[in-house]
């Protein structure tokens with residue numbers, strides 16, 4: 001049997017496999033066929049690994065399977081896969097084949113998940129639309145004229161379009177939650193340290209986290225279960241205080257949800273606000289208490305983030321020099337300095353160069369304290385404000401993105417407009433907290449994401465509340481445009 005992968009969840013895949021209705025090979029073939037059919041237009045995948053995926057599936061068919069074994073997954077192309085091209089969306093890494101698997105890839109494989117391929121992204125995860133990819137833009141499955149969000153736009157769009165039941169992305173300032181919101185899927189950024197960053201090509205090392213995309217909150221929990229926990233290759237990773245639980249139930253009684261009025265006053269589109277307010281009503285019907293809170297410094301999160309993240313990026317990206325990885329120019333010049341310059345000038349895109357220049361500037365003598373130091377102090381205050389808020393409330397709710405998906409091309413030449421996408425997500429990264437985006441309705445036919453933020457390592461609380469709300473909201477994650485396209 002060939003299953004219809006559109007709207008098929010990981011739990012749905014498991015049920016089909018468990019019942020023997022489909023084999024692992026048939027399941028993988030169904031996804032590969034749909035990718036073949038749809039991805040020419042969408043551009044979610046930079047590369048698929050069809051033969052390797054088929055072989056892995058065949059092994060499960062031969063040897064037997066259980067649980068998540070045989071369920072496909074898509075990987076953002078910033079995660080190293082041994083021997084397979086990994087570019088982080090950049091020309092400078094074209095042809096780069098890592099010598100090892102990222103920690104999350106090792107875990108995904110150990111759980112029996114089958115990587116289908118690598119997904120498109122903004123170059124080095126810098127962006128909110130996937131337009132900064134060196135390999136073309138990904139299109140939003142809800143409306144192909146729109147961006148899917150970013151930087152993990154390929155992963156979000158792949159899950160929305162039925163090109164993978166699960167995907168991994170990374171979130172430095174919103175890159176899981178914002179594309180999840182714009183594509184109408186669930187996306188979760190775990191607590192800093194909850195998931196190993198080993199083998200993740202670094203952007204902002206104090207901010208980066210890997211997390212799952214899925215069609216349902218339960219699926220996201222299943223994926224998080226696989227990837228979370230200590231990895232000795234990442235000294236910032238820790239064992240979670242309690243294992244990730246797959247949520248059940250629909251009760252929010254005893255849960256207090258805080259709504260940061262000052263942050264929301266910064267410019268949330270009316271249609272987004274309406275969908276957000278409706279989901280708060282659902283929360284109240286399920287028994288939650290909703291109260292207004294203030295996060296006065298969080299309104300400064302965006303400028304602080306756009307100093308700290310580029311500062312870290314400028315250091316992390318110094319290693320791409322034409323010697324060790326990827327791009328080697330035909331005419332690299334006569335001296336090593338010339339080679340560095342030429343390689344980096346031709347290998348990096350405009351947004352990455354902008355960040356490197358900004359980051360180098362704010363770290364330079366005489367400016368360090370004024371810019372980077374001030375941003376770090378703002379970061380500390382934001383963290384304290386969240387800590388304070390969580391003494392009164394269990395969760396904080398905001399929209400994940402101030403707007404729905406915007407037209408391709410609209411913000412590409414206006415960095416500040418692009419950065420404004422991250423208004424509601426970056427405070428969470430600066431504070432190292434977990435956050436989820438789940439679809440909570442449509443505005444002008446495009447999905448709106450509800451963000452739930454919790455205290456450090458409260459993933460289970462977030463997942464439980466998100467699952468309860470998901471049931472009440474009843475969002476259909478299959479894009480109408482995809483349904484008619486077959």
Ligand code: GLN
Nearest residue numbers: 125126127172173174175
């Ligand atoms: N949009 C933000 C940026 O461009 C966040 C990116 C991310 O989370 N990787 O930096």
